[in-house]
Amino acid sequence: MSSVIGEKKCSKCGGSMFYDFDCRTQEEYRMCSRCGFTQEWKLLRNEDGTAKLAEDGTWLWDYTETVGYxxxxxxxxxxxxxxxxxxxxxxxxxxxxxxxxxxxxxxxxxxxxxxxxxxxxxxxxxxxxxxxxxxxxxxxxx
Ligand SMILES: [Zn+2]
Incomplete structure (x- = not known):
């Protein structure tokens, strides 16, 4: 498994946002350590674990973000x-x-x-x- 872990500026509060980017699947998870804003990009998968593809052959994504309190x-x-x-x-x-x-x-x-x-x-x-x-x-x- 190879992933990139780092920090970036939070777009909500300007605090430090942790991110974990998976180089293989390109899935990413971000979480702000101050306001709690989270963002997550996940591949939509078939039952056998392979990525679901759109009609044009690109990967389909599920994006969720949660406003933190x-x-x-x-x-x-x-x-x-x-x-x-x-x-x-x-x-x-x-x-x-x-x-x-x-x-x-x-x-x-x-x-x-x-x-x-x-x-x-x-x-x-x-x-x-x-x-x-x-x-x-x-x-x-x-
Ligand atoms: Zn924040």
């Missing part, structure tokens, strides 16, 4: 972190649960939560250090 990164001191995009406004109760998870003793200080309001484009840090604009992280990391 923020991102939560749970990074335990040991083990693998978990980053997930919020797909709606948090209720007060959900917000409490997120905060409790982030404040757990085994959590690393890199954990964070950001809320994003797609209508107004407003970013609200909920917990920890909110990721900076794309390209700024190196300067603020120190």
């Amino acid at each position: 923020g991102v939560v990164l749970l990074m335990p001191k040991s083990g693998v972190g978990c980053k997930y995009c919020l797909t709606g406004t948090l209720t007060g109760e959900e917000r409490e649960t997120v905060l409790q998870n982030l404040q757990a003793e085994n959590m690393d200080s890199h954990s964070y939560a950001v809320l994003y309001a797609p209508e107004s484009g407003t970013l609200t840090p909920l917990y920890g250090q909110m990721p900076g604009d794309y390209g700024e992280d190196e300067e603020t990391a120190a």
